[in-house]
Amino acid sequence: MKQLLLSALLGAGLVSAAWRAGTARVNITPQEPIWLAGYGARTKPSEGVLQDIYAKALALQNDADPPAVIVTSDLLGFTSQMAATVADAAAKKYGLPRERLVLNASHTHSAPVTGQLLRPAYPLDDVQAAVVRRYTATLLNQVIDLIGASLRNLAPAQLAFDQGSAGFAVNRRRVTLRQLPGPVDHDVPVLSVRTADGRLAAVVFGYACHNTVLSDYLINGDYAGFAQEAIEKDHPRATALFVAGCGADANPLPRRSVDLARSYGKILAASVEEVLGRKMKPVGGPLVPVFDRVDVPFQKPPSREEFQQRLQDSDASRRRHARYMLDILERDGRLPDRYPYPVQVWQFGRDLTFLALAGEVVVDYSLRFKNLYGWNNTWVAGYSNDVFAYIPSLRVLREGGYEGGGAMIGYGQPGPFGAAVEETIAEKVDEVVRRARGGER
Numbered sequence: 001m002k003q004l005l006l007s008a009l010l011g012a013g014l015v016s017a018a019w020r021a022g023t024a025r026v027n028i029t030p031q032e033p034i035w036l037a038g039y040g041a042r043t044k045p046s047e048g049v050l051q052d053i054y055a056k057a058l059a060l061q062n063d064a065d066p067p068a069v070i071v072t073s074d075l076l077g078f079t080s081q082m083a084a085t086v087a088d089a090a091a092k093k094y095g096l097p098r099e100r101l102v103l104n105a106s107h108t109h110s111a112p113v114t115g116q117l118l119r120p121a122y123p124l125d126d127v128q129a130a131v132v133r134r135y136t137a138t139l140l141n142q143v144i145d146l147i148g149a150s151l152r153n154l155a156p157a158q159l160a161f162d163q164g165s166a167g168f169a170v171n172r173r174r175v176t177l178r179q180l181p182g183p184v185d186h187d188v189p190v191l192s193v194r195t196a197d198g199r200l201a202a203v204v205f206g207y208a209c210h211n212t213v214l215s216d217y218l219i220n221g222d223y224a225g226f227a228q229e230a231i232e233k234d235h236p237r238a239t240a241l242f243v244a245g246c247g248a249d250a251n252p253l254p255r256r257s258v259d260l261a262r263s264y265g266k267i268l269a270a271s272v273e274e275v276l277g278r279k280m281k282p283v284g285g286p287l288v289p290v291f292d293r294v295d296v297p298f299q300k301p302p303s304r305e306e307f308q309q310r311l312q313d314s315d316a317s318r319r320r321h322a323r324y325m326l327d328i329l330e331r332d333g334r335l336p337d338r339y340p341y342p343v344q345v346w347q348f349g350r351d352l353t354f355l356a357l358a359g360e361v362v363v364d365y366s367l368r369f370k371n372l373y374g375w376n377n378t379w380v381a382g383y384s385n386d387v388f389a390y391i392p393s394l395r396v397l398r399e400g401g402y403e404g405g406g407a408m409i410g411y412g413q414p415g416p417f418g419a420a421v422e423e424t425i426a427e428k429v430d431e432v433v434r435r436a437r438g439g440e441r
Contacts, residue, residue, distance in 0.1 A: 018062050018063050018284065018285050019060065019061070019062055019156070019157045019158065019159055019285065020060070020061040020062075020067075020154040020155055020156055020157055021058065021059065021060050021061075021154065021155065021157035021159070021193045021201060021202065022058070022059040022149075022150045022151060022152065022153030022154040022155060023056070023057065023058050023059075023150055023153060023193075023201060023202045023239040024056070024057045024146050024147075024149035024150040024153060024239075025054050025055070025056040025057070025146070025239060026054065026055050026056075026142045026143075026145070026146045026149075027052055027053075027054055028053050028054060028055050028073070028074070028075075028139055028142055029049055029052045029053050029219060030046070030112050030135050030219065032131060033045040033046050033047065033131070034046055034112045034113065034128070034131050034132065034135055035112065035113045035122055035124055035128050035131070035132065036109070036110055036111065036112060036113065036217065036219070037075075037076035037109065037111055037112060037113045037114065037117065037118060037122075038076050038107075038108075038109030038110075038111075038118070038212070039109055039215055040118075040121040040122065040317055040410055042122075042217070043123070044217065045128060045131070045217070046112070046217050046218065046219050047217040047218065048217070048218050048219070049218065049219045049220070050110070050214075050218035050219060050220040050258065051219070051220035051221055051225050051226070051229070052219075053073075053074035053075075053108070053111055053219060053220065053221050053225065054073070054074055054221075054228075055071060055072070055073040055074070055075075055139075055142060055143050055146055056071070056072050056073070056146075056239055056240075056241045057069055057070065057071045057072075057146045057147055057149070057150035058070050058072075058150060058193065058202050058204060058239070058241055059147075059150035059151045059153070059154055060157075060159075060287060061154055062285030062286045062287045063285060063286065065285070065286055065287065066095070066096070066097065066100060067096070067100065067151055067154065068096075068100035068101070068102075068287055068289055068346065069090070069096060069100065069101050069102070069147050069150055069151065070101075070102040070104065070204070070241070070243075071086075071101070071102065071103050071104065071143060071146065071147065072104050072105075072106065072204075072241040072242055072243055073103075073104070073105050073106065073143075074105075074106050074108050074111055074220075074221035074224070074225050075105040075106065075107075075108070075111045075112075075114060075139075076105060076107055076108065076109065076111055076113075076114065076117060076118070076387065077105040077107060077114075077117055077383055077386075077387025078103045078105055078114075078115075078117075078385065078386065078387060079114070079115040079116055079117050079386065079387065079388065080342075080385075080386040080388060081115060081116070082114065082115045082136065082140060083103050083385050083386055085140050086101075086103060086140060086143050086144055086147070087101055087103075089140075089144045090144060090147050093144065093148060094147060094148055094151055096147065096151075097289075098291050099289040099290055099291035099344065100289050101147070102344060102346070102356045102381075102384055102385065103143075103384065103385050104243050104244060104356065104381055104383055104384045105244060105383045105384075105387060106211050106221060106222070106224040106225070106242050106244050106383070107210060107211050107244050107247075107360070107383050107387070108211040108220070108221050108222040108224060108225065109210075109211060109212050109214070109215065109222065110211075110214050110215075110216075110218065110219055110220045110221070110222055111219065111221070112132070112135050112219070113132050114132065114135065114136045114139060115132075115136050116412075117387060117388075118410050118411055118412075119324075119412060120317060120320040120321045120324050120409065120410055120411070120412045121317055121320075121409075121410035121411075123316060123320075155195065155196070156195070156196045157193050157194060157195060157196070157201065158193070158194045158196075158198075158282070159191065159192070159193055159282070159283035159348070160191070160192045160194075160280035160281060160282050160283055161189070161190065161191050161192075161280060161281055161283050161348075161351065161352050161377065161379075162190055162275045162278065162280040162281055163187050163188060163189050163190065163275065163376070164187075164188040164190060164271035164272060164274050164275040165186050165187060165188055165271060166186060166188050166207060166267050166268050166271045167186050167267075168209070168223075168252050168253070168264050168267060169184050169185070169186060169207065169208060169209035169247060169250040169251070169252060170182075170184065170250060170251055170252070170253040171183060171184050171249055171250055171363070172210075172249060172250060172251040172253070173249050173396075173399070173401060173403065175251075175253075177401070180399060181395075183363050183364065183367060184208070184250055184363060185208040185245060185246060185247075185250075185363050185366045185367060185370075186208075187208075187245075187370075188205060188206065188207055188268065188271040188272060188275070189205065189206045189243075189245075189379040190203060190204070190205045190272050190275040190276065190280070191203070191204040191205075191283070191352075191379075192275075192276060192280055199237060199238075200235050200237075200238045200276070201237070201238055201239070202238055202239045202240075202241065203231060203235070203238060203239075203240050203241070203272060203276065204241045204243060205227075205231075205240070205241070205242060205243070205268070205272045206242065206243040206244065206245045206379065206381060207224070207242075207244075207245055207247070207268055208244075208245030208246045208247035208250055208363055208366055208382075209223075209245070209247040209250040209251065209252055210247050210248070210250060210251050210252065211223060211224050211225075211244070211252075212251055212252065212255065213252050213255040213256065213257075213260050213261035213264060214255075214256070214257075214258065214261050215256060220261070221242075222261055223252055223261050223262075223264035223265045223268065224242040224244070224265070224268070225242075225265070226261055226262045226264070226265025226266070226269075227240070227242060227264075227265040227266070227268040227269045227272070228240040228241070228242055228265075229265065230265055230266055230269035231269045231272055231273070234269075234273065240272075243379075243381045244381060244382055244383040245366060245380060245381055245382060246357070246361040246362060246363050246364075246365050246366035246380055246381075246382045247363065247382065248359075248360035248361055248362045248363070248382065248390055248391065248403055249362045249363055249396065249403050250363060252264050281351065281377075282351070283348050283349070283351045283352050284348070284349040284350070284351055285348065285349050286349060287346055287347070287348055288346070288347040288436045288437075288438075289344070289345070289346050289347075289436070290344065290345050290347075290432040290433075290435045290436045291342065291343075291344045291432075292342075292343055292344075292428060292431070292432050293340045293341060293342050293343065293428075294340075294341050294343060294424055294425065294427075294428035295338040295339070295340055295341070295424075296338060296339050296341045296417060296418075296420075296421055296424050296425065297337060297338045297417065297418040297420055297421075297424070298336065298337055298338060298339070298413065298414055298415050298416070298417055298418060299415050299416050299417065299418050300415070301325070301335050301414035301415045302325075302414075302415065304326070304329055307322040307325045307326050307329075308322070308326065310322035311323065311326075317409055317410060318409060321409045321410070321412060324412050325412075325414060335414040336414060337414075339388065339389070339413075341358055341359070341386075341391075341424075341425060341428070342357075342358045342384075342385045342386050343355075343356075343357060343358075343425065343428045343429055343432050344356040344357075344384065344385060344432070345429075345432045345433055345436045346436070347433070347436035347437055351377060352377050352378075352379065353373050353374065353377060353378045353379070353433060353436075353437075354379045354381070355369060355378070355379065355380045355381065355429065355433075356381045356384035356385060357380065357381065357382050357384060357391070357425070357429075358382075358383075358384055358385050358386040358387070358388065358391075359382065359383070359386065359387060359388055359389050359390065359391040360382060360383065360387065360389065360390040360391060360403075360407075361380075361382035361383075361391040362390070362391065362392055362393050362396050362403055364393035364395060364396065364422070365380065365382075365391070365393065365422075365425070365426075366380040366382075368393075368426065369426075369429060372430075373433060388411060388413070389407070389408060389411045389413050389417075390402075390403045390404075390407045390408075390411075391417075391421070391425070392404050392405070392416075392417065392421065392422075393421075393422045394419060394421070394422045394423070397416065397417060397419065397421060397422075404416065405417075
């Protein structure tokens with residue numbers, strides 16, 4: 001009977017025989033108090049759980065091509081080492097090439113510290129550092145198993161894409177410097193995945209805004225977690241996956257209450273529901289993935305003597321950063337002068353270009369690439385594959401401030417990026433997009 005139904009749907013053009021999709025999820029809520037990520041002002045570990053947090057995976061396969069998997073997570077981010085551990089294991093266990101794996105984090109500031117991410121920002125003692133190591137090891141194994149589960153669940157599917165809008169993101173740089181420009185990206189990209197009988201199996205959606213409504217000591221996914229929860233409540237058999245966009249310079253405002261976090265989650269979920277309720281544009285194949293890196297230069301760092309002087313700084317984070325830099329100098333004899341920046345694209349036929357960029361990417365990149373490659377079918381994600389620094393545009397770099405360079409202290413980088421940062425990344429993005437599109441422009 002199921003096969004007859006599938007044949008009828010295929011004949012009616014309601015499902016594409018080319019796509020197969022599979023989903024999986026795993027609860028990644030820590031089982032012991034742990035330092036929460038994102039805010040350097042916290043002074044103690046977590047004190048409870050407001051909302052369970054999850055990692056989720058969507059596997060996609062077009063025709064006889066190898067499958068591809070996107071992993072989303074209620075985490076601050078994956079470091080390069082964490083991503084490499086997962087990618088290497090996925091390649092060995094499941095034959096999944098690196099370009100066919102995307103690791104995205106929602107950047108909630110109410111999830112555990114993982115790996116060495118932003119480590120100079122936190123006053124961790126040896127006991128808490130050991131808790132972080134235990135949690136990170138467990139998390140990585142969970143994500144590796146999650147990828148395998150999504151691949152095992154592959155089944156015929158139909159993909160469609162469209163975009164909604166939500167207005168609670170505010171360019172946070174204007175809060176104290178109102179003379180600055182205030183660009184934002186209010187688009188809500190939505191990819192629906194339906195089964196052969198038309199049931200919603202998964203919905204992938206995004207937004208370009210920090211997950212920073214809450215700042216206390218309770219574990220939760222912030223507004224993105226509440227949005228996923230609301231969508232899954234309305235579609236109990238579906239998996240909702242949130243992809244963080246280029247929201248490095250955007251905050252949800254006003255903020256700092258659970259009611260507001262839930263409200264923004266409901267607003268975002270309502271935008272997704274509005275898109276799901278209309279006739280979305282079918283997405284065809286093939287899925288052509290490209291993954292590459294480009295060296296992005298840093299500015300000349302402070303001298304060894306200056307870092308030694310900073311060991312007496314009144315700011316504890318600057319002291320920790322100085323010690324971190326001096327340890328690198330002692331070990332390597334020099335500080336890095338560039339960073340190998342990951343750039344990834346998934347090209348879905350002629351229907352959708354999905355860009356996955358590393359780091360905390362400011363909104364200028366999203367607006368630039370959508371203007372270049374198509375406002376209606378280009379999706380630009382940040383916080384993908386490696387969260388290691390803020391990624392300022394040239395405008396933001398020149399304006400300075402936290403996103404322009406100050407955040408490099410907490411991230412343990414030698415200094416701000418050089419003036420070539422935006423064009424270096426943009427040139428590499430253009431290269432990988434052209435490769436994915438088969439040389440088209």
